Amino acid sequence: MTPDLMESMREVRERHEARTQQAGASGGDASFGRLLQAGQPDFTQGVALYLDDITVSFDGFRALNKLSLAINVGELRCIIGPNGAGKTTMMDVITGKTRPDAGRASFGSTIDLLRLRENDIAQIGIGRKFQKPTVYEQLSVFENLELALKADRRARASLFHRLSGEQLDRIGEILQLIHLKGEAQRTAGLLSHGQKQWLEIGMLLMQDPKLLLLDEPVAGMTDEETERTAELFLSLEGQHSLVVVEHDMKFVDQLTEGRKKVTVLHEGSVLAEGRLSEVQANEKVVEVYLGR
Numbered sequence: 001m002t003p004d005l006m007e008s009m010r011e012v013r014e015r016h017e018a019r020t021q022q023a024g025a026s027g028g029d030a031s032f033g034r035l036l037q038a039g040q041p042d043f044t045q046g047v048a049l050y051l052d053d054i055t056v057s058f059d060g061f062r063a064l065n066k067l068s069l070a071i072n073v074g075e076l077r078c079i080i081g082p083n084g085a086g087k088t089t090m091m092d093v094i095t096g097k098t099r100p101d102a103g104r105a106s107f108g109s110t111i112d113l114l115r116l117r118e119n120d121i122a123q124i125g126i127g128r129k130f131q132k133p134t135v136y137e138q139l140s141v142f143e144n145l146e147l148a149l150k151a152d153r154r155a156r157a158s159l160f161h162r163l164s165g166e167q168l169d170r171i172g173e174i175l176q177l178i179h180l181k182g183e184a185q186r187t188a189g190l191l192s193h194g195q196k197q198w199l200e201i202g203m204l205l206m207q208d209p210k211l212l213l214l215d216e217p218v219a220g221m222t223d224e225e226t227e228r229t230a231e232l233f234l235s236l237e238g239q240h241s242l243v244v245v246e247h248d249m250k251f252v253d254q255l256t257e258g259r260k261k262v263t264v265l266h267e268g269s270v271l272a273e274g275r276l277s278e279v280q281a282n283e284k285v286v287e288v289y290l291g292r
C-alpha cells in the first residue's frame, strides 16, 4: 500500500468516526449521513464508472493487475475473458466487497468508490447480479419486487404503509419488462432458472440503479431465455449503464449488435478492446481465450 493511500484511508476512517458520533448524537442514521456527505454522483462528464490502475493481490497472486477501464453513462459493455481473468474480482472491487491494494475507482466523476462500504455503494446506485439467482423462494414474484422496493432507503418512509399507486405502477412496469406479468402471484421457488434470474434483475431494477453489474447472467438459461435476456438488456441500455460479463459469445454478439465495444480481460488487465469481430480476430485473444 502506498503511503498516500494509507493516508487517505486514515482520513476516511477518521471522518467516518466523526460523522457516526454526530449522527448518533442527533439520533440520525449514521450510514445515510455519510452518504449525504459523500454527495450525489455526478454524471455530467459522461462517465458512469472509472477504474484506474486497480491491483488486487491474494497472497501475492495478482487477480487484478493495474486494471483500467471506463464505462460511459448509458453504455452497455460486455467483458469477456478466460476463467480466472479477474472479471468477478473486478465486480467485487466496484461493489466494495474486495478492497484493492492500489488504484482508484470512481462512480460518476465524483464518488470515490474505495471510500464507501458495500451497502452504501448499493444505495448510491450500483446494482449487482451474482451468477446464482438469489430470490426469496417462499414469496411470490410480486412480494419479491415489493421487498426490493422497501430495501431502498428512499422508500423507507412508506415501509409500514400500503404501496402507493406510483409504487404499484413501478412494480407493474418491471413485471412487464422481465416477462413475468402473468406470474406475479406465483411462488418464486416454482419459477424456472431463467425466470428466477429475471426476477432478480427486476429486484435490482426496482431500486433504479444507474449502473448494473451482471456476472454471467445467462449461464444455465435455455436459448430462448438467453435471447429474451439480451432483449431485456438492450431495452435497459441508455437509461442504465450495464457491465455484462459472459462466456456465451452468441449472447455477446446479440448485445453488441456488431458495433459496441467489448473488453477482453486476461491475467487481471485489459488484453484487448474493440468490436467483437475485431477481438475475435486478435491473435492474442485467440491464443488465451477464444481459440481453446
Ligand SMILES: Nc1ncnc2c1ncn2[C@@H]1O[C@H](COP(=O)(O)OP(=O)(O)OP(=O)(O)O)[C@@H](O)[C@H]1O
Pocket (backbone or CB within 6 Å): 058, 062, 063, 081, 082, 083, 084, 085, 086, 087, 088, 089, 090
Ligand atoms: N478470495 C480469493 N482468494 C484467493 N484467490 C482468489 C480469490 N478470489 C479470486 N481469486 C483468484 O483470482 C483469480 C481471478 O478470479 P475471478 O473469479 O475474478 O476470475 P473470473 O474472470 O471471474 O473467472 P471465471 O470466468 O471463471 O468466473 C483466480 O485465479 C482466482 O482463483
Ligand SMILES: [Mg+2]
Pocket (backbone or CB within 6 Å): 087, 088, 089, 215
Ligand atoms: Mg467469474
